Amino acid sequence: MTPAEEFVEFAHAAAPRLRRTAFLLCGDWHAAEDLSQGALAKVFVSWRRIRRRDAAYAYATRTLVNTYLAEKRLKRVDEVLTASVPDRPGVDAGPENRMLVLSALAALPARARAVVVLRYWEDLSVDQAAEVLGCTPGNIKSQCARALDKLRAELGGPEVARPARADARALGKEAASDG
Numbered sequence: 165m166t167p168a169e170e171f172v173e174f175a176h177a178a179a180p181r182l183r184r185t186a187f188l189l190c191g192d193w194h195a196a197e198d199l200s201q202g203a204l205a206k207v208f209v210s211w212r213r214i215r216r217r218d219a220a221y222a223y224a225t226r227t228l229v230n231t232y233l234a235e236k237r238l239k240r241v242d243e244v245l246t247a248s249v250p251d252r253p254g255v256d257a258g259p260e261n262r263m264l265v266l267s268a269l270a271a272l273p274a275r276a277r278a279v280v281v282l283r284y285w286e287d288l289s290v291d292q293a294a295e296v297l298g299c300t301p302g303n304i305k306s307q308c309a310r311a312l313d314k315l316r317a318e319l320g321g322p323e324v325a326r327p328a329r330a331d332a333r334a335l336g337k338e339a340a341s342d343g
Contacts, residue, residue: 171211175204178221182228188281189232191270199235203228225286226296229278236274268318276311283308 165173179200186196186203207214207224214220269277275297282293283304290308294301 167212170217171208174217174220175208178224179204181221182224185225185281185286186228186232188266188269188285189229189274189277191266199232200228203231206231222296225282229282229296233274233278264319265315268315271318272311272314276307276314279304279307280311280315 182200182203183196186199187193190196190199203224206227207220210223214223269280272280278297279293282288282296283290286293288296290301290304294304297304
């Protein structure tokens, strides 16, 4: 089998999953198609250099995320102005939740969105996500925590009580004086 035929076989198998991941990153099926096709084109250029064919999907995912982030760096404004504010649906179980989650995901900055998609959609470990994004595991953990806080705030999820440092010190002093 020639390298070109190997790539065609790989692309047919990987394209649907890459397209779904791209949709979660950009929130638009047409843009997701363009993004996944662009990533596959870049993978094709490098196909002969990919020694381990079992790692080709990981390489394609990393290429997809890097392409998405590069596009976001070039194009900062992605807002659509409308004449009226859209109604916000109630929080019911079902397809409405999917739209709410996708909307909240779209509100995240590009890098934070990439972290959430890699960790929770692609089900990568902290170390794997750090490798894909080319940063430290600690960076992934902190970005993920901030992104999840923003998602909870956007979706109206359970708030985590976090006392400020001054409040924590005051509680500590009260506990010490009581003891």
